[in-house]
Amino acid sequence: MNLRHLKYFMAVAENLHFGKAAKKLFIAQPPLSRQIRQLEEELGVMLFDRDKRHVALTSQGAFLYDESQKIFNHLSAVRKTLGLMHQGVVGQINIGYVGAAMHCILPDLLVKLNSACPDVNAQLLELSTESQIQAIQTGQIDVGFIRTPVDIAGLIARSVYREPFSLVLPAEYEPVEATAAGIRALANEPFISFARVCGPGLIDSVLSICSKSGFAPRIVHETSQMNSVVRLVESGLGYSIVPSSVKNGYDLKVTFVELAGFEETAELSVVYAKGESTAIVQNFLAQVLHE
Amino acid sequence: MNLRHLKYFMAVAENLHFGKAAKKLFIAQPPLSRQIRQLEEELGVMLFDRDKRHVALTSQGAFLYDESQKIFNHLSAVRKTLGLMHQGVVGQINIGYVGAAMHCILPDLLVKLNSACPDVNAQLLELSTESQIQAIQTGQIDVGFIRTPVDIAGLIARSVYREPFSLVLPAEYEPVEATAAGIRALANEPFISFARVCGPGLIDSVLSICSKSGFAPRIVHETSQMNSVVRLVESGLGYSIVPSSVKNGYDLKVTFVELAGFEETAELSVVYAKGESTAIVQNFLAQVLHE
DNA sequence: TCAACTTGATACCTACTGAGTATTAATTGA
DNA sequence: TCAATTAATACTCAGTAGGTATCAAGTTGA
Structure with missing residues (x-):
């Protein structure tokens, strides 16, 4: 079976007419007849009652039509979500932080993130500065809030908060x-x-x-x-x-x-991996830094 | 997109290795690489992080893997249900009946049907004998319980109950x-x-x-x-x-x-269309007649 | 009643696309 | 530095989807 089979089947089911369905699919009628027959053979079920002049859905056909519709809806929802994930408005970001960050800038940042991207799920992990640097290198966290200055070979750190x-x-x-x-x-x-x-x-x-x-x-x-x-x-x-x-x-x-x-002063910096990062991380960093 | 794309994608996602995945799919590695790239291009999303040596799912890839699994599960459930519908143990049967039938044989029959085929949904329609004959010809009902003798051109009727x-x-x-x-x-x-x-x-x-x-x-x-x-x-x-x-x-x-x-005597008969009927109707008629 | 029309099925051909083989590129490890 | 590993690329072949022509069967109308 193939999505093409289902697509063609749905067209015939909607038109109850092979010729019209073929026209809507921008193909000729004979290949459409053939594809439908293939589908019926593979499923071992008659999907249409044909009487040389009229086409009607069998009960199995009606069932398959409903389910096909669900499958295509599911697929288009998946496509849409993938697009949103690509844009960075849907998905997950893993954030490491030193305890103090939760008492100054982090809560505000999370509120901003949530209002800008309500479907981004932030996983928070309280870790020491040293552990965060390791965690970024292993991919365990996407960004960290650490105490600087510190050696961050291969990473980028930007100061975000200073305090006495x-x-x-x-x-x-x-x-x-x-x-x-x-x-x-x-x-x-x-x-x-x-x-x-x-x-x-x-x-x-x-x-x-x-x-x-x-x-x-x-x-x-x-x-x-x-x-x-x-x-x-x-x-x-x-x-x-x-x-x-x-x-x-x-x-x-x-x-x-x-x-x-x-x-x-005690300096708090956001740290992240060099090189390209996911759109979610970029969005988050933009919020952290450009303000 | 194609179910093949998803199938191949899932194989790579499960093995995180193009060569091994290709082997499990019984194809060579190059076409697999190409199919995956096609899928990524069509979806506009990177599904794997490749670093020339290692393959890892991106967050979009992980999402697509879950959803692909759901889609294939859905498809196999559809296949299974279609098979059961074909066997006549799942589906719907539309039954017409004269009021009296509900006071003699019909309740027992419905109980028998339900215990033999619990997933068959019986739609009951109380209709006069004459209306049932029409309803069978239009396909509105599959079988009818009517008062005979009566003219049933093109239909088959079998006596099922006699009473004074x-x-x-x-x-x-x-x-x-x-x-x-x-x-x-x-x-x-x-x-x-x-x-x-x-x-x-x-x-x-x-x-x-x-x-x-x-x-x-x-x-x-x-x-x-x-x-x-x-x-x-x-x-x-x-x-x-x-x-x-x-x-x-x-x-x-x-x-x-x-x-x-x-x-x-007043004769009650089951009536149905000549020619092939669905497995559900055949099952039901077998229960009505062979006992 | 018969010709014209509809409409789905069949036969056969063409062309696209998916799969194979050979090879490349790049990284890793000895 | 070379062998090994692994994904990507180039090119060829073949299977299958699609096209055209035609058939078969049923409907319509003069």
């Missing part, structure tokens, strides 16, 4: 001034650090802030998750310096003090 | 004996008759019964519907003689007296 750092102190600590002098007062307190996988650039900035304030932090704990840092601070194990957006989204008993007078 | 006649009297009449003598006592009462469309043979039998009893009925009303006869009798307009099965199925205040000692 904040001191984060256990609730029982004395309040501290948001300046180099204020920080220096904490020099002997234990410092909770995040690991390099969270973003090497971030660590470097924090160390730079301390260095400019005239001390090196006394690192007692190091965690791979940014929110673990805050939890450890809450437990009173020490203080830390984190991007300011970390204070959003948690309800922990700690004190955040946004630092002033430092040029160091 | 019954007197039907208004409740206020005196009881009457079920014999020729008893009937004769009613000779001067008004007689409610059914029309010839209800079955000419029936009328002739009734008139024959009266004639053998020594009188001609004084016909005051004639209706085309058998159950109207009984309703008119209930209203006290007169008495009638009807097939005994008419007494079933109504709850009217009339008296039925089954006649005895007459050779006349």
Whole structure:
């Protein structure tokens, strides 16, 4: 069987006349008769009652007509969806992100994406900066929101958000001034650090802030998750310096003090693979970047 | 597009290897590559990511694979159903019947049909004998249950049920004996008759019964519907003689007296068109006749 | 009643397209 | 650098869809 067979069959079923159907199909009548007979032979069923003068659908023919219509509708829906997928308004995009992104730009971006392309399904994966770089190379995610600067051989990163750092102190600590002098007062307190996988650039900035304030932090704990840092601070194990957006989204008993007078900022970048990407990813990147 | 394209596409999608897919399809690799490229060009979409060494489905390819699978499943279900329709175990049969048939043999027959062929849908149409004969010729019904004898040029009728006649009297009449003598006592009462469309043979039998009893009925009303006869009798307009099965199925205040000692019987026959009929009709007739 | 017309089926030929073979191009691995 | 792998390309062949001519059977109308 062939889609041609079904198409020809439907034409005959609609006209109940081989000659007229052939004309509508822009073919001659004899090949049409032959194709219909082939179809009947293959299905082992008479599709038409012919009485040398009139053509009528058999019950099997009527059934096949309905089903053929469904099949062609299905096919044209598939064609249409493929076109929409090609345009990038239908489909799926896998997005990696560091936790902080969910507390600044990511929610707005997802709302924009959803209103522009309601049939694009965004799969979100919270991953460290390092894991995202790997995940893009393996194709596990299409785009990532990472902490920069970081080594991204073969990938492209574009800065999308900058924010100051904040001191984060256990609730029982004395309040501290948001300046180099204020920080220096904490020099002997234990410092909770995040690991390099969270973003090497971030660590470097924090160390730079301390260095400019005239001390090196006394690192007692190091965690791979940014929110673990805050939890450890809450437990009173020490203080830390984190991007300011970390204070959003948690309800922990700690004190955040946004630092002033430092040029160091925490940079969030969108990262994606070099070379051609799918239309969905291009659409998404356009929304992220061109605004 | 062509079902072949989809079939080939699915083979490549399943193997992610043109050479292996071609082998499974029993064709050489080059035509397979060409067919896939044709499909991609026609759909305007890349279905596979090829990197000279590896083949992977794109998101559009993954979508098309799922949908192709559905389409082939649909097609094979259609094939299967057509086969079942051909065997006569799936489909529809249009059955005409006179009201009385529903009170004797028809319910049992429908139960038998349903248990033998649960996917056969019986469309029931209560029609007079005359209307059924026309309806068979126009193809409106496949088989009919009619009152015979009757002229059925070009059709075949087979007797399926015989029953005696019954007197039907208004409740206020005196009881009457079920014999020729008893009937004769009613000779001067008004007689409610059914029309010839209800079955000419029936009328002739009734008139024959009266004639053998020594009188001609004084016909005051004639209706085309058998159950109207009984309703008119209930209203006290007169008495009638009807097939005994008419007494079933109504709850009217009339008296039925089954006649005895007459050779006349009301005959119910199944009637159908000469020549080949669908498997469903053949199955149904086999159940009606071979038992 | 018979010729003209309709209409689907058949016979036969042509041409397009799908399949095969041989080869190329490009990448991978030893 | 060479052999191996694998998809793509070039070219040829053949099967099948489509065309034309005709037939067969039924309908219509003078």
